[in-house]
Amino acid sequence: MRQITRFLAAALMLCLCGLAGAADFVSVKDTHFLRKEQPYYIVGANFWYGGYLGAVAGVGERARLVKELDTMHALGINNLRVLAVSEKTDMKSAVSPASTTAPGRYDEDLLVGLDFLMAEVAKRDMTVVLYLNNFWQWSGGMTQYLNWFEGTPALDPNVTKDYDTYMRKTATFYRNAAAQAEYRKVIASIVKRVNTITGKPYSEDASIMSWQLANEPRPGNGKPSAGEKAVYIKWIDDTAGYIHSLDKNHLVSSGSEGLAGSARDEKLFLDSHKTPRIDYLTYHLWPKNWGWFDSKNPEGSWNGMMDKSRDYLNSHIDLAKQLNKPIVLEEFGLDRDGASFDIKSTTRIRDRFYREVFEIVATRARKGDPIAGFNFWAWGGAGRAANADYWWKPGNDFVGDPPQEEQGLYSVFDSDVSSLLLIKEYADQLHAISGGGVCGTTPAPRIKEHSWMSVARWNELYQGQVAVADAGNVDLLFVGDSITEGWNKPIWDKSFGAWRPANLAIGGDHTGNVLWRLQNGHAAKLHPKVVVLLIGVNNFFHCSATPTETYAGVQAVVAQLRGIYPDARILLNAVLPFEKSAHNPRRAQVVELNRMIARLDDGKHVFFHDYGARFVQPDGDISPEVMADSLHPTAKGYQIWSDAMLPAVKELMQ
Numbered sequence: 001m002r003q004i005t006r007f008l009a010a011a012l013m014l015c016l017c018g019l020a021g022a023a024d025f026v027s028v029k030d031t032h033f034l035r036k037e038q039p040y041y042i043v044g045a046n047f048w049y050g051g052y053l054g055a056v057a058g059v060g061e062r063a064r065l066v067k068e069l070d071t072m073h074a075l076g077i078n079n080l081r082v083l084a085v086s087e088k089t090d091m092k093s094a095v096s097p098a099s100t101t102a103p104g105r106y107d108e109d110l111l112v113g114l115d116f117l118m119a120e121v122a123k124r125d126m127t128v129v130l131y132l133n134n135f136w137q138w139s140g141g142m143t144q145y146l147n148w149f150e151g152t153p154a155l156d157p158n159v160t161k162d163y164d165t166y167m168r169k170t171a172t173f174y175r176n177a178a179a180q181a182e183y184r185k186v187i188a189s190i191v192k193r194v195n196t197i198t199g200k201p202y203s204e205d206a207s208i209m210s211w212q213l214a215n216e217p218r219p220g221n222g223k224p225s226a227g228e229k230a231v232y233i234k235w236i237d238d239t240a241g242y243i244h245s246l247d248k249n250h251l252v253s254s255g256s257e258g259l260a261g262s263a264r265d266e267k268l269f270l271d272s273h274k275t276p277r278i279d280y281l282t283y284h285l286w287p288k289n290w291g292w293f294d295s296k297n298p299e300g301s302w303n304g305m306m307d308k309s310r311d312y313l314n315s316h317i318d319l320a321k322q323l324n325k326p327i328v329l330e331e332f333g334l335d336r337d338g339a340s341f342d343i344k345s346t347t348r349i350r351d352r353f354y355r356e357v358f359e360i361v362a363t364r365a366r367k368g369d370p371i372a373g374f375n376f377w378a379w380g381g382a383g384r385a386a387n388a389d390y391w392w393k394p395g396n397d398f399v400g401d402p403p404q405e406e407q408g409l410y411s412v413f414d415s416d417v418s419s420l421l422l423i424k425e426y427a428d429q430l431h432a433i434s435g436g437g438v439c440g441t442t443p444a445p446r447i448k449e450h451s452w453m454s455v456a457r458w459n460e461l462y463q464g465q466v467a468v469a470d471a472g473n474v475d476l477l478f479v480g481d482s483i484t485e486g487w488n489k490p491i492w493d494k495s496f497g498a499w500r501p502a503n504l505a506i507g508g509d510h511t512g513n514v515l516w517r518l519q520n521g522h523a524a525k526l527h528p529k530v531v532v533l534l535i536g537v538n539n540f541f542h543c544s545a546t547p548t549e550t551y552a553g554v555q556a557v558v559a560q561l562r563g564i565y566p567d568a569r570i571l572l573n574a575v576l577p578f579e580k581s582a583h584n585p586r587r588a589q590v591v592e593l594n595r596m597i598a599r600l601d602d603g604k605h606v607f608f609h610d611y612g613a614r615f616v617q618p619d620g621d622i623s624p625e626v627m628a629d630s631l632h633p634t635a636k637g638y639q640i641w642s643d644a645m646l647p648a649v650k651e652l653m654q
Helices: 002-018 062-074 108-123 141-150 163-175 177-191 226-246 266-273 298-323 348-366 417-434 437-441 455-471 489-499 511-520 537-542 547-564 585-600 635-653
Strands: 027-029 032-035 042-046 079-083 100-102 127-131 208-212 251-253 281-285 327-332 371-376 379-381 476-480 501-505 530-534 569-573 606-609
Touching (some): 042 417, 062 379, 079 108, 079 371, 108 127, 141 163, 141 177, 163 177, 163 226, 177 226, 226 251, 226 266, 266 298, 298 327, 298 348, 327 348, 348 371, 348 417, 437 511, 437 537, 437 547, 455 501, 476 511, 489 501, 489 635, 511 547, 530 547, 530 635, 537 547, 547 569, 547 585, 585 606, 606 635
Parallel strands (some): 042 079, 042 371, 079 127, 127 208, 208 251, 281 327, 327 371, 476 501, 476 530, 530 569, 569 606
């Protein structure tokens, strides 16, 4: 009987795991991603060959694939950008085999490999961006479609060295009706596919974050005509709309490089991505490819390269603000020291570049800007170059560098310890912004909707506080969450009105939200004599934080207040008891938290007071007359708090 029970329990878990609710899919709320009702930041790798490794035979290496996923997952990588479709071609600089062997003919072995990848990704709670075509020749791509339907040779710029002609000709793919018809058949075959491993339709797989039109689509060469631009804009809109018609669950993105892939035309980039059918923006950064960096003269070219890179990184985040959409830096890279392809060569310059890029992404993310994360190019993992000239041949390991590039050019291998540690460092930082216990120490605006307060309402309250700060003339400043925001006005006016008080509290805020408001809401314009602070309870609710993690958030808020108000005195309130019963485990958490918060009292600038005992009955329970919901004070509760706190306020105001 016990074995049967265990079997039924296991079967139930399998059934539940197979059902994806709407919240499990990555979604967009204004300029941020959400997943499982939490902010979601991308810490990603380009892993274009992931589906190839999943094949049963031939190029497949499932043991390696599992190892690669485990390694990346341990580093904090939560997203992979993967090639979903390739086209068979005679070009030597293209990968083989290909998933589309001819129009209407698909290699099921490779598609099963993609199934296996998706099944393994789901086990690790990672997500995947699947791109469905390629502007470049290394997977066949658009030039191969033209070969099929025009009979023209597939152009290989590795051979011709004529990228200008290649780009101009490849862009005719967008207006070739036969090529577009086949392209849509391929899209449908993937989007409507049922995974042979899990039995789940791809359209219902929450591990897929986004469908992507293509890798780096461009309107043509560096000087596209007005007609070419119009065709390109329409192709993006129409194709994205077609994908959404097949799949209502997933996001759609273009795969654009940004301005570099838009003829450096800001209007073209905005016009091609303002359609509501494109859910978020993408951009790529390639300093060496664009002639900004000389690997043979790294120090001499470093400053100029970084000036251009910083401007490129930040300007695209600002463009995303204009469209009110998230943006992902989904490709960037730099080669190894000395322009070497040898895995034994050092990566000092690349690591320095990665840190600069990561820091810009993390800093702007902490400010609440639209940057939603990164995917570095690319994961080489356990793969190794096999040939003395470093060029790929069929049968060689797959690495991050596709066949049109030397193997080892931009790959991050599993032996690149310094690079891996750097990725892990910034993965932790972005995950901290996403949520969890450490969300309380990371400044972040409200981006989650609640039934009791919308994000729009939160922003209204925040803007009101900006106006208060701009007006000034505040001697007594209250900072906190709903308990402080909800002060009974007659009691507030009678108790504190003589000291020109102001209330900078918003219901539902945890310490990370308060940090963000203090840093961005013009609070530094004020010069209060006393700050009354009560914060921390929402870290338990909204960050799933421990007392220790919540204390770190309170400590960070106190430090922020000390920084912007060095002459003010801070009346630091203990977190009030909540939950009706004295025996509720939450009560013990509050006691533990307040024990730590008390350490912040320095007797000079910060003064800790615990008024919690006044809110409970002799048996320790909370009366509804004092807190109707066992959390928020009633008028009687606010009178208790005012009476308790007023002597300390009077003393500190002197």
